[in-house]
Amino acid sequence: MKANNSLSNIHAIMKREMAGYFGSPVAYVFLVIFLMLVGFFTFYISNFFEMGQADLQGFFQWHPWIFLFLIPAVAMRLWAEERRMGTIELLLTFPITIWEVILGKFLAGWLFIGVGLALTFPMVITVGYLGNPDLGAIFCSYLGSLLMAGAFLSVGAMTSSLTRSQVVAFIIAIVICLFFILAGFAPVTNVLSGWAPAWLVNMVSKMSFLSHFMSIQRGVLDLRDAVYYLSVIFFMLFVNGVVILNRRTS
Amino acid sequence: MIEVKSLTKRFGNKTAVDDVSFTVEKGEILGFLGPNAAGKSTTMRMITGFIPPTAGTAVIGGNDIRTAAIAARRLIGYLPENAPVYPDMTVTAYLDFCAQIRGFSGQERKARIEETIEKCFLRDVRHQAIATLSKGFRQRVCFAQSILHDPPCLILDEPTDGLDPNQKHEVRQMIRRMSADKAIILSTHILEEMETVCDRAIIIARGRIVADDTPARLKTRSAVHGAVSLTLKKGDPDNFIARVKTLPGVAGAQILSREGDNWRARVFPEANDAPILQRILSTLSEGEAETSAIFVEQGRLDEVFRSITT
Ligand SMILES: Nc1ncnc2c1ncn2[C@@H]1O[C@H](COP(=O)(O)OP(=O)(O)OP(=O)(O)O)[C@@H](O)[C@H]1O
Ligand SMILES: [Mg+2]
Numbered sequence: 001m002k003a004n005n006s007l008s009n010i011h012a013i014m015k016r017e018m019a020g021y022f023g024s025p026v027a028y029v030f031l032v033i034f035l036m037l038v039g040f041f042t043f044y045i046s047n048f049f050e051m052g053q054a055d056l057q058g059f060f061q062w063h064p065w066i067f068l069f070l071i072p073a074v075a076m077r078l079w080a081e082e083r084r085m086g087t088i089e090l091l092l093t094f095p096i097t098i099w100e101v102i103l104g105k106f107l108a109g110w111l112f113i114g115v116g117l118a119l120t121f122p123m124v125i126t127v128g129y130l131g132n133p134d135l136g137a138i139f140c141s142y143l144g145s146l147l148m149a150g151a152f153l154s155v156g157a158m159t160s161s162l163t164r165s166q167v168v169a170f171i172i173a174i175v176i177c178l179f180f181i182l183a184g185f186a187p188v189t190n191v192l193s194g195w196a197p198a199w200l201v202n203m204v205s206k207m208s209f210l211s212h213f214m215s216i217q218r219g220v221l222d223l224r225d226a227v228y229y230l231s232v233i234f235f236m237l238f239v240n241g242v243v244i245l246n247r248r249t250s
Numbered sequence: 251m252i253e254v255k256s257l258t259k260r261f262g263n264k265t266a267v268d269d270v271s272f273t274v275e276k277g278e279i280l281g282f283l284g285p286n287a288a289g290k291s292t293t294m295r296m297i298t299g300f301i302p303p304t305a306g307t308a309v310i311g312g313n314d315i316r317t318a319a320i321a322a323r324r325l326i327g328y329l330p331e332n333a334p335v336y337p338d339m340t341v342t343a344y345l346d347f348c349a350q351i352r353g354f355s356g357q358e359r360k361a362r363i364e365e366t367i368e369k370c371f372l373r374d375v376r377h378q379a380i381a382t383l384s385k386g387f388r389q390r391v392c393f394a395q396s397i398l399h400d401p402p403c404l405i406l407d408e409p410t411d412g413l414d415p416n417q418k419h420e421v422r423q424m425i426r427r428m429s430a431d432k433a434i435i436l437s438t439h440i441l442e443e444m445e446t447v448c449d450r451a452i453i454i455a456r457g458r459i460v461a462d463d464t465p466a467r468l469k470t471r472s473a474v475h476g477a478v479s480l481t482l483k484k485g486d487p488d489n490f491i492a493r494v495k496t497l498p499g500v501a502g503a504q505i506l507s508r509e510g511d512n513w514r515a516r517v518f519p520e521a522n523d524a525p526i527l528q529r530i531l532s533t534l535s536e537g538e539a540e541t542s543a544i545f546v547e548q549g550r551l552d553e554v555f556r557s558i559t560t
Contacts, residue, residue, distance in 0.1 A: 086334035
């Protein structure tokens with residue numbers, strides 16, 4: 001009867017975190033804000049209807065900016081709360097590895113964001129109604145957006161492990177995410193290319209969430225972009241683990 | 251079952267736990283005593299694997315916490331100080347989470363949870379959110395979590411803290427009942443609790459073990475151990491003291507208090523087993539004082555505690 005395996009442990013952690021999300025009104029507020037922001041940017045700023053195009057580029061192009069503020073909010077409680085309440089002491093003395101806990105928490109946050117993304121499906125219905133969209137491309141964009149969200153989330157999870165204060169975790173996450181976004185933003189790369197060697201400009205812009213999202217928002221999911229986001233996730237969660245292992249108390 | 255070997259923890263240049271070694275066998279309840287900041291919680295945190303030791307190690311049922319951490323943790327049930335629990339969960343959901351982490355599934359998981367809820371008197375609050383529970387009930391929920399998987403080693407950091415007298419009694423009973431097949435370490439500031447529950451006590455001060463003995467033997471270290479205390483009426487106290495002091499085997503005598511006709515005196519023996527009681531009684535029968543109480547002191551733990559930790 002004893003199923004002492006990693007999957008069951010990760011599942012237990014995930015289930016608890018999901019219950020934490022949906023057990024509080026904050027989750028619903030978050031989802032509503034997300035949907036409202038997405039709608040506002042797509043319809044009013046991108047002028048979705050006037051564009052006369054049956055694709056969702058005007059919808060996906062805003063995701064990095066919306067994620068910038070909303071995902072650190074999703075991530076901030078993951079570890080900071082455990083520290084503040086002292087429950088981290090029990091969590092780390094359970095017979096499970098730190099990596100199972102990290103993965104469980106991360107996947108819960110990712111799933112939650114996935115739910116948010118899934119709730120934007122009326123967008124797809126709208127373009128389907130307006131024209132004849134490439135559903136495969138839309139699916140790729142969704143997948144890419146989810147991957148990018150994962151990268152944002154891993155940054156937030158990492159900063160959350162640094163402190164017992166959710167607010168501090170939130171702010172540091174935004175700063176780091178902003179760096180990741182701006183690294184590929186044209187004004188920044190232009191400034192940089194004025195004096196920096198080409199390889200540096202190239203490297204910095206390759207670090208960017210934005211430049212890897214360019215083709216994704218048009219519906220092309222390049223393997224390299226996927227690998228990039230996954231490596232960011234992997235790296236951030238690794239740092240997350242190192243932080244937890246080195247700063248268990250306080 | 252639990253072997254602690256030279257555990258040491260330094261925070262910066264402050265040594266919180268300094269070369270602590272002891273073993274606890276199955277069937278034994280070890281009381282962990284010491285003033286605030288002595289290093290009790292830090293020791294327990296190292297044994298349970300929450301913080302890594304600076305030096306030394308602990309071996310739980312053959313599993314070294316440094317090299318076989320998960321196997322060691324599987325054998326431990328832990329109640330941390332201040333009983334941390336997730337406020338947003340209900341009692342049942344929380345225990346379900348812990349049971350899953352402990353590797354139980356299906357019917358067995360349900361049965362474990364039910365059993366633990368019964369044992370810890372949580373039935374009335376089982377569907378209540380932990381945030382809305384009183385402090386004592388939160389403590390009980392966390393205690394429930396520690397015994398859920400019937401672990402061979404129990405590590406309890408102030409398990410009765412915040413409980414009412416009835417619950418204190420219940421928890422002590424429960425710990426004693428469970429002790430037959432478990433190795434238990436508990437820390438406490440209540441000396442009387444240590445005396446009634448523990449088979450053995452370790453007193454720790456400034457990170458070091460300063461005493462490791464049974465509660466009964468610890469008491470014999472008390473200055474008043476073996477002394478005869480008397481409560482008397484009328485008669486001449488000073489004369490009584492003078493006479494008693496000349497008795498063989500008596501090291502000293504003093505008057506503790508006088509109130510009108512009533513007075514209290516204490517007579518100290520030269521050695522713990524000196525037969526002074528009989529001689530005092532005959533001295534009393536010669537005088538005109540009325541005896542209202544007389545007893546041989548067992549020794550006082552608080553006094554022993556104070557003398558070895560300061
Ligand atoms: N994370 C930490 N960083 C720095 N110092 C610490 C840390 N944890 C504990 N200490 C110090 O270690 C010492 C021992 O603390 P500990 O919590 O083990 O005491 P205790 O015996 O449990 O006391 P109490 O009876 O008050 O619970 C204290 O001086 C404390 O300040
Ligand atoms: Mg303590």
